[in-house]
Amino acid sequence: MTAQIIDGKAFAATVRAKVADHVARLQADHGLTPGLAVVLVGEDPASQVYVRSKGKQTKEAGMLSVEHKLSPDTSEEDLLKLIADLNADPSIHGILVQLPLPDHLDSDLVINAIDPAKDVDGFHISNVGLLGTGQKSMVPCTPLGCLMLLRDHLGSLSGLNAVVVGRSNIVGKPMAQLLLGDSCTVTVAHSRTKNLQDVVRAADIVVAAVGRPEMVTGDWIGEGATVIDVGINRIEGEGGKTKLVGDVDFESASKVAGAITPVPGGVGPMTIACLLANTITACCRANGLPEPEGLTA
Numbered sequence: 001m002t003a004q005i006i007d008g009k010a011f012a013a014t015v016r017a018k019v020a021d022h023v024a025r026l027q028a029d030h031g032l033t034p035g036l037a038v039v040l041v042g043e044d045p046a047s048q049v050y051v052r053s054k055g056k057q058t059k060e061a062g063m064l065s066v067e068h069k070l071s072p073d074t075s076e077e078d079l080l081k082l083i084a085d086l087n088a089d090p091s092i093h094g095i096l097v098q099l100p101l102p103d104h105l106d107s108d109l110v111i112n113a114i115d116p117a118k119d120v121d122g123f124h125i126s127n128v129g130l131l132g133t134g135q136k137s138m139v140p141c142t143p144l145g146c147l148m149l150l151r152d153h154l155g156s157l158s159g160l161n162a163v164v165v166g167r168s169n170i171v172g173k174p175m176a177q178l179l180l181g182d183s184c185t186v187t188v189a190h191s192r193t194k195n196l197q198d199v200v201r202a203a204d205i206v207v208a209a210v211g212r213p214e215m216v217t218g219d220w221i222g223e224g225a226t227v228i229d230v231g232i233n234r235i236e237g238e239g240g241k242t243k244l245v246g247d248v249d250f251e252s253a254s255k256v257a258g259a260i261t262p263v264p265g266g267v268g269p270m271t272i273a274c275l276l277a278n279t280i281t282a283c284c285r286a287n288g289l290p291e292p293e294g295l296t297a
Helices: 008-030 045-060 076-088 107-111 125-132 141-154 172-181 196-201 268-286
Strands: 035-041 064-070 094-097 161-165 185-189 205-208 226-229 233-236 242-245
Touching: 008 045, 008 141, 008 268, 035 045, 035 076, 035 268, 045 064, 045 268, 064 076, 076 094, 076 107, 094 268, 125 172, 141 172, 141 205, 141 226, 141 268, 161 172, 161 196, 172 185, 172 205, 185 196
Parallel strands: 035 064, 035 094, 161 185, 161 205, 205 226
Antiparallel strands: 233 242
């Protein structure tokens, strides 16, 4: 069999269109413009590219985009003061501090200084706890994007056997909580899982988020399984050029799976789309308005 390709790029465009439509209605009906503030400390090239893309897509959706670019030697005190100011600014509904931060800054301290209601990355300890106990929270963008893709492709996830390969706080753990919330039977697997291949092969849904290029091969995948590849790894290709690959060996897995996300063009585009969706959700919650349908967990 040949797997159906789950086109994350196209689906992300649909999400962004829904966001733009909701922004227009918020402006017309309530005079509200959702605002997103992104804070970048230092000059990490990948972070700079990502922040530019976030700002561009935020503006294209009709939202307020604010960027704070700080020097690499910014003090923790100054960064926390900026976050406090953004917390108090009623025009800002979402705050995102771009990671990684320079080594002299305590990432946990900085993230937990953000107002949980404005924590559109979903990393604040309060949001982690709310998600883990099944309560309303801000949900991390990448797992939320994966969940949207799965719901769109499979419909109901109830009763399906899902294996998440990877246990990071950013993807693996919140992904497992979201799948539990949709009534999947969930296994969180990792590098020390015994008989890892057998565990993965038994899954109806495989979410690979382990950070190892092409680790999950076709003989790990059960026939007809839905595979969501979160990995983005740059490796050397032909002629000394580099190429992007996922945590799944696409060529072999696509011959067995029922559906699979490509890299690039799968989960990646969903992350920023869900960041915009989270900002809309935060704006609606802050103003006591109904949350946008189809844009939340």
